[in-house]
Amino acid sequence: MSQPVLSIRHLTIDYIGAETDFSAVRDVSFDIAPGEFFGLAGESGCGKSTIAFAVSRLHKPPALIRSGSEILVNGRDVLDLDEEALRAFRWREVAMVFQSAMNSLNPVLTIEAQFHDVLRAHSRISRAQARERAAELLELVDISPDRLSAYPHQCSGGMRQRVVIAICLALNPKLLIMDEPTTALDVVVQREILQRIDVLRRKLGFSVLFITHDLGLMVQVSDRIGIMLEGELVEVNDAQTIYRHPQHTYTQRLWASMPRLQGEQIAREALP
Amino acid sequence: MNDRSPVLALDNVSKVFGSGDTAVYAARSVSFALHPGRTLALVGESGSGKTTAARLIMREYEPDSGRLLFRNAPLGKASARTIKAYRASVQMVFQDPFSALNPAHTIRYHLERPLRLHRPDLNGVQRRAAVVELLERVKLVPDQLMGKFPHELSGGQRQRISIARALAVNPQVIVADEPTSMLDVSVRLGILNLLNDMKRQESLALLYITHDIATARYVAEDIMVMYAGQIVEWGAVDSVLGQPQHPYTRLLLAAVPDPDRRFAEAPADDELSRIETIRRQSALPQPETRQVGDNHFVRPMPE
Numbered sequence: 001m002s003q004p005v006l007s008i009r010h011l012t013i014d015y016i017g018a019e020t021d022f023s024a025v026r027d028v029s030f031d032i033a034p035g036e037f038f039g040l041a042g043e044s045g046c047g048k049s050t051i052a053f054a055v056s057r058l059h060k061p062p063a064l065i066r067s068g069s070e071i072l073v074n075g076r077d078v079l080d081l082d083e084e085a086l087r088a089f090r091w092r093e094v095a096m097v098f099q100s101a102m103n104s105l106n107p108v109l110t111i112e113a114q115f116h117d118v119l120r121a122h123s124r125i126s127r128a129q130a131r132e133r134a135a136e137l138l139e140l141v142d143i144s145p146d147r148l149s150a151y152p153h154q155c156s157g158g159m160r161q162r163v164v165i166a167i168c169l170a171l172n173p174k175l176l177i178m179d180e181p182t183t184a185l186d187v188v189v190q191r192e193i194l195q196r197i198d199v200l201r202r203k204l205g206f207s208v209l210f211i212t213h214d215l216g217l218m219v220q221v222s223d224r225i226g227i228m229l230e231g232e233l234v235e236v237n238d239a240q241t242i243y244r245h246p247q248h249t250y251t252q253r254l255w256a257s258m259p260r261l262q263g264e265q266i267a268r269e270a271l272p
Numbered sequence: 273m274n275d276r277s278p279v280l281a282l283d284n285v286s287k288v289f290g291s292g293d294t295a296v297y298a299a300r301s302v303s304f305a306l307h308p309g310r311t312l313a314l315v316g317e318s319g320s321g322k323t324t325a326a327r328l329i330m331r332e333y334e335p336d337s338g339r340l341l342f343r344n345a346p347l348g349k350a351s352a353r354t355i356k357a358y359r360a361s362v363q364m365v366f367q368d369p370f371s372a373l374n375p376a377h378t379i380r381y382h383l384e385r386p387l388r389l390h391r392p393d394l395n396g397v398q399r400r401a402a403v404v405e406l407l408e409r410v411k412l413v414p415d416q417l418m419g420k421f422p423h424e425l426s427g428g429q430r431q432r433i434s435i436a437r438a439l440a441v442n443p444q445v446i447v448a449d450e451p452t453s454m455l456d457v458s459v460r461l462g463i464l465n466l467l468n469d470m471k472r473q474e475s476l477a478l479l480y481i482t483h484d485i486a487t488a489r490y491v492a493e494d495i496m497v498m499y500a501g502q503i504v505e506w507g508a509v510d511s512v513l514g515q516p517q518h519p520y521t522r523l524l525l526a527a528v529p530d531p532d533r534r535f536a537e538a539p540a541d542d543e544l545s546r547i548e549t550i551r552r553q554s555a556l557p558q559p560e561t562r563q564v565g566d567n568h569f570v571r572p573m574p575e
């Protein structure tokens with residue numbers, strides 16, 4: 001196997017408290033291969049978003065990454081990067097779509113200006129070139145380039161989310177982290193967006209770290225899945241195996257608590 | 273379920289925003305009825321008019337045409353007194369449990385307020401007892417929670433408070449607009465079970481608005497599928513979801529995450545490959561109604 005895009009080793013993160021520390025992530029290790037769609041699932045508070053933030057070094061105190069932890073992106077430890085290196089690293093190597101990403105656009109700037117910000121900050125590029133690149137990126141996510149002059153409030157939620165994804169792809173990152181990217185959207189729009197991401201990652205070759213608590217969706221799109229429980233990664237396997245033959249009791253209970261469209265109705269006592 | 277007459281009904285209600293070329297039908301000839309002890313699910317994507325239907329029921333909007341019937345009587349020209357009784361009988365649970373509660377007030381305050389307004393006969397001691405009982409009904413521990421502020425509660429606990437607040441005035445109808453979409457999967461089930469228990473124990477009529485069709489199947493007996501302000505298909509949950517007739521219903525069902533259908537293996541010719549066409553056609557007026565089953569109706573798309 002080629003070198004993984006992301007390799008997390010013994011990652012331990014604590015939230016430092018006045019009296020006791022809260023252990024958010026405990027000795028988590030996993031790899032994501034080039035082009036791989038990796039899903040990370042678990043309930044709120046299980047540490048999945050903490051991992052996502054740590055990979056882009058966006059974690060802030062009181063979060064503390066304990067020594068001995070390694071986050072290797074293309075073989076380089078993100079935890080060793082200085083400010084300047086970090087600036088170059090973000091967007092270019094790892095880009096992140098946040099949970100309420102559709103609200104992370106600046107309401108007083110046009111879509112074009114928001115592309116321009118990213119492109120100018122990270123590359124020497126003229127205004128005309130930036131515009132051309134932005135139009136190209138919008139087309140990637142199925143948005144007509146004439147929306148470049150629109151403001152965020154003139155776009156639907158799904159369209160704003162796709163704009164954010166297009167901005168994330170502006171510098172051809174190797175890894176796209178998506179933290180609950182479609183939780184606020186309805187099923188049809190969610191399906192359109194994730195199907196688009198799936199096509200793009202095959203075309204452009206980036207890897208995806210996909211965080212969600214929608215287990216059905218996760219099995220549908222992911223190549224491999226990791227299940228987290230209270231800061232620990234309790235099970236990692238390829239998507240079909242983890243769905244059909246879950247080993248850990250928590251994974252089994254998670255599947256059991258999922259409302260289904262077909263077949264038997266879920267058991268009421270599936271979860272405590 | 274001996275009582276077959278509905279508590280609340282919308283009769284041919286339309287609501288239009290804007291006019292002329294830019295008119296948007298948020299409700300187009302919408303009719304449905306809510307029965308005691310039954311849940312009716314209203315599903316559709318964002319912008320389909322689900323929340324407008326809720327607002328029409330809550331009388332936040334006046335219908336442009338059509339009638340709102342409460343216990344078979346039109347509410348249009350009802351007296352102030354009837355309207356007040358209506359407000360006590362029809363309560364709402366909102367989507368976002370984080371913003372539905374006032375951060376500056378305790379849980380006790382939130383639950384006492386509807387009691388003060390609608391049950392003026394209660395004295396202080398009785399009111400406190402009523403709050404304790406409400407918290408117990410939604411399976412929370414009263415002594416722990418009464419003095420707390422909303423920020424000290426989890427999302428699931430807050431949604432339970434919203435439900436308790438709705439129950440405070442002994443309503444007959446609860447309109448729940450996406451009550452679980454902001455909660456975790458494991459917490460979701462608890463809230464849905466709670467709504468189901470309330471429906472059975474108190475003979476409540478429930479309108480469950482959601483875009484999560486799987487949970488609709490879990491809580492509801494009947495379902496309506498809405499798009500562009502029109503109810504395109506409705507009937508018994510198992511019939512509508514099992515034998516969907518309208519292309520839009522089939523599109524919605526195809527888009528529901530299903531671990532047994534990988535993206536890569538999606539058939540090329542299903543509804544998902546024709547999303548735009550189906551949306552465009554489903555938005556056209558569809559005045560005909562066809563009965564396709566015992567309790568299953570569809571509005572066929574114009575050819």
